[in-house]
Amino acid sequence: MAEFAVVGSSAPRLDGLEKATGRAVYVDDMTRPGLLHGAVLRSAYAHARIVAIDTAAALALPGVHCVLTGEDFPHRYGAFVQDEVALARDRVRYVGEPVAVLAAETPALARQAAALIAVDYEELPAVMTPEEALAPDAPLVHADFAGYARRVAVPLPPNVCAATTISEGDVDAAFAGCDVVVEGTYRTQAQVHCYLEPCGALAEADAAGKVTIWSSCQSVFRVQATVAEILGLPMARIRAVAAKVGGAFGGKSDVTVQPLAAALALRTRRPVRLVLTRDDDFMMMRTRHPATVWMKTGAMADGRLVARAARLTLDGGAYAEDSSAVLGFALLIARGPYRIEHVRMEGRVAYTNRLRAAGFRGYGNPQVTFAGECQIDEIAARLGRDPLDLRLQNAVRAGDDWVGGQRIEACGLVDCLERLRAALPPAAPGRGIGVACVAHISGILSTSAIVRVLEDGTVTLSTGAVDLGEGADTVLAQICAETLGLPLDRINYAVPDTDGSPYNWSTGGSRVTYMVGRAVTAAAGQARDRLFGHAAEMLECAAGDLELRPGGRVGIAGVPGPEITFRDISARAHWAVGGPIIGSASVMFEGGGFDPKRSAVTGNGIGKLGAFVFGAQAAEVEVDAVTGRIAVSRLWAAHDVGRAINPTAVAGQIAGGVAQGLGYALYEDLRFDGPNPANPTLMDYKVPGATEMPEIIPIIVEHPEPSGPFGAKGIGEPPLVPVAPAIANAVAALHGVRLRTLPLTPERVLAALDEA
Amino acid sequence: MTAVAYHRPACLDDALALLAADEDARPLAGGQTLVPMLNLDLLAPTAIVSLADLADLRGIAALADGSIRIGAMETHARIAASRIFAAGQALVPRAAGHIASPAIRNFGTIGGACAHGDPVSDWPVALVAADARIEIAGPAGRRGVAAADFFLGFLTTALEPGEIVTAIVVPPVPGRAIHLRYSRIDSDYATVIVAGAADIRDGICRSVRLAVGACGPVPVRLAAVEDLLTGRPLEPALVAAAGRMLAEAIDPLDDVRGSAAYRRRILPGLVARALAGVA
């Protein structure tokens, strides 16, 4: 693509060399003079009253500096429901919940001391599933729920932390007129984020009481804001800095151990590092929301989809966190990327005494898309139609409206399906092929960027976007380089640091390339305009006559001769005229709710979140008749990214998403044995390994998004979403059995084959 | 956490003396089980006695009678790569090659795995199937124990305090090797293992040995099954009957790798597949 110099090229990762040579610095590699080490004591009960905590024995150990308990953290927090506390106070609500934290001279001493903290519990009855939680007279996970501040204060039944409905058209009448209606209940499990790097933070307070927190996080600004809220400090007293992040997938979008490390540092006046063991991380942190999805879809004999209804129950675990938004997004997306006029989506999130459910790559989408895409195949089977064809017939196109009324500006879905069809092999005996689509969004909230032209004409790009390993730093630097006509190596990408970086909401919602990219384009464009302002004076011409020339030079368009360099311009700006050249921009995806003329919404309906992104995948599977084990041999993944700023990075996101989607489809499942996680170790909880991976064939489709940087939009989450339904559909195509529970374990497959 | 002594004796007698002197001392082989257990605070030994320098515990060599002696400190990876095993004995290197992932295979040893005696691991069933003998040295001298008498239950073996495994001896095994390992993902512990060897010519089974692993506290090997199959044409009904007998004999748990019912359900099919593979 000669259109651009840097955009569209697979530039190597900015941090590739340091990572490949093992020199990248993660929190656990960081140290400070006088460093202390933290350890956390976990709850052994799913639900209990804390009668007393005796820390004397732990504090008596030489080398133990401080022990904190729930009493030291009086402030409640939570984005939608203020039900969270940094350490359990009065009650514990899940096995593994942090109860006390301490700082000691060595990690081993810290662990030893934690074991000496004596907690006197009075056990309470627990609810381990939504069914138990929603049963009449169930014990309450939050007895004080009525007293909590809430963002959306609609009345809710006991043990429910969010409930929402969205409806459009007249679903009941539409179903009555359908020629084919399919209906079923689909169940999905608790997937663990399983980032390579467990959660960790290093905090240090200065003499004035300002705390600096280096951590593995998705947003330094969320860390700053939430730690300030938890510790009751002004944000100006908290500085959050990103370390290298070894994966996050949504599990580090809210605070993890940062408030604990910060409190220990403030109390001890020593730097404190708290990095969870894998064991602690499994027990304390988060999972994807397990879901039960009842769904019904109706079509006409000619294949037109006309109605869909869904009822969703999510298991939110012990604290609400983002559950309300996950539910809202799941309901928004549950229609699927089809022109279905009549929809009614209802859902609720139950509190249970399990570790909290959280945002996780897909954010409620994998659960509903599993149900929805299975049903498209079920309808195709009933109508005797090719499933890919049926999808093409109903696929949304640019110019269509989504549920809620937002216009779809650009849409490569039809193209994805056509490209998939062209790539698929002819049917082969013993092999089944299944297709599934995904619609997702890329956007959400606000961000900003600052581009500073240094004295020598090279550039420092500052954003608040933390690279979680996906390569966003490189992509943003490419966008900046392209806008200024510079080679990539002239761009310095600054580490996100709340003291110096401009605000960014978070690395999440498949938004960095699209949202932060827009801010970078605008900021770099402003810097370019200011460079042109100087150049116009220096070359004695109108700014409008100027053009950028490769390598940081400015000349007069159409006149080959005179030109000046960024270095000359910037030196002038720094030393003679005008002052340093800085471009900055702030952007917001100005979403908002639903068009009231079209949608009826109760609860926390969220609409207009970002630009829509689309994709379609096909899985080729074989099923072992003896064991029921599914092997996926090939997986074609066609995704519309608007424009691939860095095609290798896009292919990497596709491969990573497919791998995690394969884990979700076939293997991963945090199970419970009564109140306890049954497999909270990497020994027992299995993510797929290299040998399980199918051949992945990425198909990059580019339908430029008008508002995106160079037309680009996101790819972070979508590739995970369709994997499970594509596999389930492939098994159905092969054996005629419909599997409705994830993961598709050999045991479930075999049981279905035995029944068929 | 108290200090742990670390010893690296140069010869077997020194190692045995160190272990005899302190009943809370632990031998260290590849560390692939011991170190995770220390990390999880499941063990708190007073001393670690590394077996790394004991020449007696090294080497994979053929003996005069066709047996293969495998030193206890040989790693899974080295056993898997060895070409010394005859056709029937090859179930041993095949078992080794399927354990966990390359990193674990490069450190973990056959002696450590035997001493640990984990019934879901790969060695007990393979060694019972191969009629291997476990060689042991201890304060009371040396002895050998048949694999079938060595693995006694969950993390329980015939090893007495102060004893160490020095070698595993695999006798000649007629026929062709069988090793069928079924797991959730490749690098996971097995859900079911079928190990053995069979000499099948013109559809007639001349000899067979079959053991089932990861399905109960000890590997299951039934003389009745082997008698049933021996000397007969391997008709599907006969094979199915053998599979059913084994499925009834195993005593699996319900766990994250599969329910007990599932293991019983798939075992006959796996047995048939294993035998078909060497027919």
Ligand SMILES: Cc1cc2nc3c(=O)[nH]c(=O)nc-3n(C[C@H](O)[C@H](O)[C@H](O)COP(=O)(O)OP(=O)(O)OC[C@H]3O[C@@H](n4cnc5c(N)ncnc54)[C@H](O)[C@@H]3O)c2cc1C
């Ligand atoms: C992630 C992971 C996955 C694994 N997956 C599998 C698998 O799929 N299948 C499988 O079979 N195994 C598996 N293992 C276990 C692995 O095979 C170990 O290597 C083996 O269990 C122990 O061998 P080791 O040499 O590491 O022993 P060590 O860990 O050093 O020792 C194990 C125990 O035996 C004792 N010991 C060691 N050597 C001797 C000796 N010669 N005499 C007496 N006592 C001794 C030690 O004191 C200790 O108690 C896995 C391990 C890990 C960490």
